[in-house]
Amino acid sequence: MTKTPFDPRQVLDLVEDLLPVLLPDADLDPAGPLVKLHWSRGGLSSSAEVGLVELIDRCREQPNHLWPRTVDEWLHGVVEEIGVATDEHLYGDVAARQRATLRPTGWAAATGGVLADLTVPFGRYFEIVFGIQSGSDWRRLTQVRRVMHGLHLPDRPSGLDLTLDGLTGLTFQPVDGVPWSVLHRPGDPTVGMALVDHERLLPKVGAGRGALLAVPASDLLAVCRVDRRDDMQRRADEFARWVYQVHLNAEDPCTAGVFWLVGDLLAELPVDPLHSPAVLLPKPLQTPVWRRWSRLRR
Structure with missing residues (x-):
């Protein structure tokens, strides 16, 4: 037929x-x-x-x-x-209130409405979802509304640039009792976007052996450095379980994934927080620095 x-x-x-x-x-x-x-x-x-x-x-x-x-x-x-x-x-210049948030790949398609959201991919694991800040509300921007506002025209400001500029000056804060720190601005869904411009907003995070990184909520980005002489399996497991709980309790969750950022490479690590070990570490992170150094001296 x-x-x-x-x-x-x-x-x-x-x-x-x-x-x-x-x-x-x-x-x-x-x-x-x-x-x-x-x-x-x-x-x-x-x-x-x-x-x-x-x-x-x-x-x-x-x-x-x-x-x-x-x-x-x-x-x-x-x-x-x-x-x-x-x-x-009603809230003033729409173009100046463009914002972007970081979400796991496929999030917009799975949670969006009839009209397509304005999104662009960011690497293998994330996508950037654009929106408009209206008072205390953040509304996802659709392709249709983008045209209605004239935001597709070449002389309009970039929502990506506006978002990243708004994160300038945001600093890491330590988390009590654990060896990692967070960027956190409660209720601000743009904080995870710091990963997009990590060379500027997360200076030296990917240097050396890199860092474990997570975005459990849209308003929180966590970094656990791995360039120390510690038991990385224990540290990674503790970090992954903490990320899991934060994601579980977040008002606006992003992803419970744990990632390894080294240089410009971002790799997601296999995680099962309900079992031990919780994280399957790649070989470069499995051996503590002091053991590797002692082997080289033999």
């Missing part, structure tokens, strides 16, 4: 049918393909052109009978975004 070729025009026809109901002030431009939005809330009037490639690609992966529901949900999502975008304008 021959499969019917996908025709994006069928998706655009569904959009055209629903626009007068859900977005009566919007226009469809099939050549884009895009929807031209025009809205007015209170004293705010605005417009934007929102591309339909994301919607078309989503329908491409689905059977035809699901397309009407998919298009309906997507357009309802755009309607909701108009309300969110309007509220965000």
